[in-house]
Amino acid sequence: xxxxxxxxxxxxxxxxxxxxxxxxxxxxxxxxxxxxxxxxxxxxxxxxxxxxxxxxxxxxxxxxxxxxxxxxxxxxxxxxxxxxxxxxxxxxxxxxxxxxxxxxxxxxxxxxxxxxxxxxxxxxxxxxxxxxxxxxxxxxxxxxxxxxxxxxxxxxxxxxxxxxxxxxxxxxxxxxxxxxxxxxxxxxxxxxxxxxxxxxxxxxxxxxxxxxxxxxxxxxxxxxxxxxxxxxxxxxxxxxxxxxxxxxxxxxxxxxxxxxxxxxxxxxxxxxxxxxxxxxxxxxxxxxxxxxxxxxxxxxxxxxxxxxxxxxxxxxxxxxxxxxxxxxxxxxxxxxxxxxxxxxxxxxxxxxxxxxxxxxxxxxxxxxxxxxxxxxxxxxxxxxxxxxxxxxxxxxxxxxxxxxxxxxxxxxxxxxxxxxxxxxxxxxxxxxxxxxxxxxxxxxxxxxxxxxxxxxxxxxxxxxxxxxxxxxxxxxxxxxxxxxxxxxxxxxxxxxxxxxxxxxxxxxxxxxxxxxxxxxxxxxxxxxxxxxxxxxxxxxxxxxxxxxxxxxxxxxxxx
Amino acid sequence: xxxxxxxxxxxxxxxxxxxxxxxxxxxxxxxxxxxxxxxxxxxxxxxxxxxxxxxxxxxxxxxxxxxxxxxxxxxxxxxxxxxxxxxxxxxxxxxxxxxxxxxxxxxxxxxxxxxxxxxxxxxxxxxxxxxxxxxxxxxxxxxxxxxxxxxxxxxxxxxxxxxxxxxxxxxxxxxxxxxxxxxxxxxxxxxxxxxxxxxxxxxxxxxxxxxxxxxxxxxxxxxxxxxxxxxxxxxxxxxxxxxxxxxxxxxxxxxxxxxxxxxxxxxxxxxxxxxxxxxxxxxxxxxxxxxxxxxxxxxxxxxxxxxxxxxxxxxxxxxxxxxxxxxxxxxxxxxxxxxxxxxxxxxxxxxxxxxxxxxxxxxxxxxxxxxxxxxxxxxxxxxxxxxxxxxxxxxxxxxxxxxxxxxxxxxxxx
Numbered sequence: 001x002x003x004x005x006x007x008x009x010x011x012x013x014x015x016x017x018x019x020x021x022x023x024x025x026x027x028x029x030x031x032x033x034x035x036x037x038x039x040x041x042x043x044x045x046x047x048x049x050x051x052x053x054x055x056x057x058x059x060x061x062x063x064x065x066x067x068x069x070x071x072x073x074x075x076x077x078x079x080x081x082x083x084x085x086x087x088x089x090x091x092x093x094x095x096x097x098x099x100x101x102x103x104x105x106x107x108x109x110x111x112x113x114x115x116x117x118x119x120x121x122x123x124x125x126x127x128x129x130x131x132x133x134x135x136x137x138x139x140x141x142x143x144x145x146x147x148x149x150x151x152x153x154x155x156x157x158x159x160x161x162x163x164x165x166x167x168x169x170x171x172x173x174x175x176x177x178x179x180x181x182x183x184x185x186x187x188x189x190x191x192x193x194x195x196x197x198x199x200x201x202x203x204x205x206x207x208x209x210x211x212x213x214x215x216x217x218x219x220x221x222x223x224x225x226x227x228x229x230x231x232x233x234x235x236x237x238x239x240x241x242x243x244x245x246x247x248x249x250x251x252x253x254x255x256x257x258x259x260x261x262x263x264x265x266x267x268x269x270x271x272x273x274x275x276x277x278x279x280x281x282x283x284x285x286x287x288x289x290x291x292x293x294x295x296x297x298x299x300x301x302x303x304x305x306x307x308x309x310x311x312x313x314x315x316x317x318x319x320x321x322x323x324x325x326x327x328x329x330x331x332x333x334x335x336x337x338x339x340x341x342x343x344x345x346x347x348x349x350x351x352x353x354x355x356x357x358x359x360x361x362x363x364x365x366x367x368x369x370x371x372x373x374x375x376x377x378x379x380x381x382x383x384x385x386x387x388x389x390x391x392x393x394x395x396x397x398x399x400x401x402x403x404x405x406x407x408x409x410x411x412x413x414x415x416x417x418x419x420x421x422x423x424x425x426x427x428x429x430x431x432x433x434x435x436x437x438x439x440x441x442x443x444x445x446x447x448x449x450x451x452x453x454x455x456x457x458x459x460x461x462x463x464x465x466x467x468x469x470x471x472x473x474x475x476x477x478x479x480x481x482x483x484x485x486x487x488x489x490x491x492x493x494x495x496x497x498x499x500x501x502x503x504x505x506x507x508x509x510x511x512x513x514x515x516x517x518x519x520x521x522x523x524x525x526x527x528x529x530x531x532x533x534x535x536x537x538x539x540x541x542x543x544x545x546x547x548x549x550x551x552x553x554x555x556x557x558x559x
Numbered sequence: 560x561x562x563x564x565x566x567x568x569x570x571x572x573x574x575x576x577x578x579x580x581x582x583x584x585x586x587x588x589x590x591x592x593x594x595x596x597x598x599x600x601x602x603x604x605x606x607x608x609x610x611x612x613x614x615x616x617x618x619x620x621x622x623x624x625x626x627x628x629x630x631x632x633x634x635x636x637x638x639x640x641x642x643x644x645x646x647x648x649x650x651x652x653x654x655x656x657x658x659x660x661x662x663x664x665x666x667x668x669x670x671x672x673x674x675x676x677x678x679x680x681x682x683x684x685x686x687x688x689x690x691x692x693x694x695x696x697x698x699x700x701x702x703x704x705x706x707x708x709x710x711x712x713x714x715x716x717x718x719x720x721x722x723x724x725x726x727x728x729x730x731x732x733x734x735x736x737x738x739x740x741x742x743x744x745x746x747x748x749x750x751x752x753x754x755x756x757x758x759x760x761x762x763x764x765x766x767x768x769x770x771x772x773x774x775x776x777x778x779x780x781x782x783x784x785x786x787x788x789x790x791x792x793x794x795x796x797x798x799x800x801x802x803x804x805x806x807x808x809x810x811x812x813x814x815x816x817x818x819x820x821x822x823x824x825x826x827x828x829x830x831x832x833x834x835x836x837x838x839x840x841x842x843x844x845x846x847x848x849x850x851x852x853x854x855x856x857x858x859x860x861x862x863x864x865x866x867x868x869x870x871x872x873x874x875x876x877x878x879x880x881x882x883x884x885x886x887x888x889x890x891x892x893x894x895x896x897x898x899x900x901x902x903x904x905x906x907x908x909x910x911x912x913x914x915x916x917x918x919x920x921x922x923x924x925x926x927x928x929x930x931x932x933x934x935x936x937x938x939x940x941x942x943x944x945x946x947x948x949x950x951x952x953x954x955x956x957x958x959x960x961x962x963x964x965x966x967x968x969x970x971x972x973x
Contacts, residue, residue, distance in 0.1 A: 447870075557798070559742060
């Protein structure tokens with residue numbers, strides 16, 4: 001087991017992966033836990049700390065596993081519970097922590113609970129779901145999947161009643177007003193935590209309760225139940241974490257941290273599109289603005305930051321004007337749009353420009369929070385917008401130039417999704433094997449960024465103070481933690497930029513560039529001048545008195 | 560390569576018996592004392608010899624140059640300015656003289672053109688230099704036909720551990736001569752060796768960036784020049800002008816050492832064993848005065864390396880060596896150790912990794928720091944209760960381990 005540091009998630013670099021997409025060992029065209037176990041050394045070399053496993057449970061897979069049909073099993077395509085336990089042991093031996101998705105809001109309509117519930121009003125499971133004789137209740141609740149759903153109610157001819165669902169109609173919402181449901185979900189968590197899992201990424205948490213006359217989101221009852229979950233975790237499984245998926249504005253998400261007694265972590269959804277906007281508009285405003293709207297969070301809590309994930313690049317948390325701009329800038333064709341978002345990977349969004357990709361990673365790794373890397377983005381994998389739903393960003397991991405990108409030895413026609421084959425992003429051009437052999441590759445750069453981030457606790461724990469240089473194309477900020485101060489400077493534009501930074505409070509300090517350990521001229525009273533190449537960035541440690549290391553007593557004398 | 564104004568002064572001087580060279584940079588506080596000691600040493604021990612003082616300055620912003628100009632001394636002097644590489648303009652290197660390699664080149668070329676019988680290099684930031692140093696660095700050349708005189712200092716047992724625990728054992732095992740201060744700023748060179756070095760290629764490479772001493776010494780050893788060591792006395796420098804960040808220091812030093820090793824593999828590949836060189840002067844024991852050391856911090860840094868640098872070390876260290884290193888993390892602080900043979904293998908693996916460029920070299924060198932701290936902590940912990948003899952025995956055992964494990968290096972060298 002890795003060491004049990006209680007705030008480990010604040011220092012960790014997370015890596016999000018679907019088991020089916022990672023590595024296939026039984027040649028059925030679908031990745032499995034045995035394959036993921038084989039590839040743990042790759043992830044260790046990359047330097048990530050915590051693996052986030054996308055839904056792994058038995059499911060009809062109508063929503064990529066977020067439609068769970070059995071909370072206590074492993075989808076047979078991925079292996080067995082025993083395979084999962086072997087994977088978990090191997091991961092822990094290498095020092096990883098592992099968290100898994102858990103959908104708490106709803107189940108699949110194939111789940112035995114729902115099948116029982118619809119069969120009879122007298123079923124003990126009838127109360128596990130939200131039923132109504134009319135589809136007029138809770139009209140204040142918005143429809144989330146606007147492209148595919150017209151209502152949050154769907155008529156069930158077997159039950160002869162409407163059932164409530166905030167997502168797809170095949171995903172009926174659980175009824176958390178029922179104490180049996182609340183207990184059942186706690187039992188599910190205990191089952192996996194007993195097997196050693198280090199936490200859960202809890203899907204769709206704002207929607208657990210419904211109340212007439214409200215938006216049915218972020219209700220006090222929801223928070224009360226989440227605090228109950230947290231108490232159980234703390235009392236019975238110290239060191240494990242809960243990560244909230246709450247696609248809300250920061251001031252609303254803030255409530256999911258409670259007083260440090262709800263979630264340990266929550267995603268910062270509105271930041272992500274604004275990073276893209278800032279780079280495209282070559283203006284730091286969108287990023288600094290969203291942080292002015294980001295409230296402080298309890299000391300033991302942490303934001304989860306990401307550039308891309310398994311869903312579309314969601315634009316729910318932007319204004320209509322901003323959304324139009326994002327579509328204009330990043331979604332050139334109708335195929336790339338989905339719901340209120342853009343279904344593309346990081347590299348294509350950046351036109352495969354290494355400088356911009358690395359700049360975005362610099363922002364991801366240095367803004368306040370724990371970075372979450374989506375599998376394949378570390379090598380610049382592309383997408384396939386011809387595939388339906390969000391499948392275009394869920395294609396097999398590209399390990400090598402071999403058949404099926406080295407992902408599987410199955411007949412290509414049996415792969416769960418085809419590998420990317422286009423000339424720019426195809427596996428012949430973009431793969432782990434080739435980039436491992438080239439230290440200057442994107443993969444190599446990612447390893448260095450991760451290593452540099454892990455060397456300074458201020459990245460995970462520190463405060464942020466934005467500097468306000470006159471050049472708006474430069475985003476600069478100080479991260480402080482304990483005695484350590486970091487200075488991060490990013491050029492958001494595609495042309496070289498000068499910048500003068502007011503670092504007078506740090507005068508006397510020597511900036512040491514973290515990736516190359518190069519010492520820059522010391523900070524003086526006058527503005528500190530830097531020039532940055534296109535999309536360039538600097539990570540500095542401001543070493544007081546010329547040294548940033550703890551004295552050992554052997555440095556002060558000649559060698 | 561000499562600037563025209565310097566060449567003109569050399570031509571005007573014609574010849575010299577002895578050239579004294581001082582590379583300098585912002586040494587106004589100390590250079591006066593150094594010049595006094597040099598003058599007194601020459602007058603006392605080499606009266607009548609024609610001596611020339613060459614000060615090569617890297618762009619001092621204080622009164623250093625004025626002090627050289629104004630020194631009360633009738634010997635000819637040349638005040639030169641040497642070029643400083645950009646990276647050393649923003650961060651002074653560990654030895655305190657930006658562009659020290661260029662300074663050494665200027666000094667040696669002056670000595671060569673003047674036909675000097677001997678050249679002595681001294682550091683302008685040295686506070687403990689005495690007139691006797693000049694005699695001890697020059698006498699073995701002028702009287703006994705040695706070509707290179709390396710200094711021996713009386714130092715505290717835990718000072719200079721980078722040299723005593725890493726550079727000296729490695730250089731000794733490679734080139735077969737036990738030199739205890741292969742990176743020192745002080746040295747004596749014969750006119751014959753000066754001429755040889757001036758005619759030799761390699762001045763423009765990285766090997767000479769931090770000074771001639773290591774490269775010149777290796778040349779002297781491998782090309783059969785005569786070496787000796789001379790006891791000088793206590794070694795105290797003005798620390799304010801020197802870089803003291805451990806990671807940067809180790810990185811710079813080992814960059815030079817490993818680069819030299821990579822370029823001279825043909826010369827050291829055949830060398831077996833390690834012979835001491837003649838020593839002149841009265842032997843001085845290691846100092847035992849009290850110093851404040853953070854051994855706990857060193858061990859903590861070593862353990863942090865075990866935790867964070869494993870992916871790096873996996874690319875550098877041989878599997879068995881890595882396994883032995885990892886096993887060191889299983890002990891308590893009180894039981895912390897780092898066996899001599901394992902340390903030698905670790906250093907050899909890093910040399911191989913440097914040669915093969917398995918990582919960016921700066922990253923590779925930086926990742927050696929926690930291992931060095933682990934090794935140094937073991938040295939201090941295992942000898943703290945003993946005296947100078949125990950510390951010297953430990954250092955000697957380290958040197959022998961490097962010699963014994965050289966077969967390991969040869970087996971892995973690409």
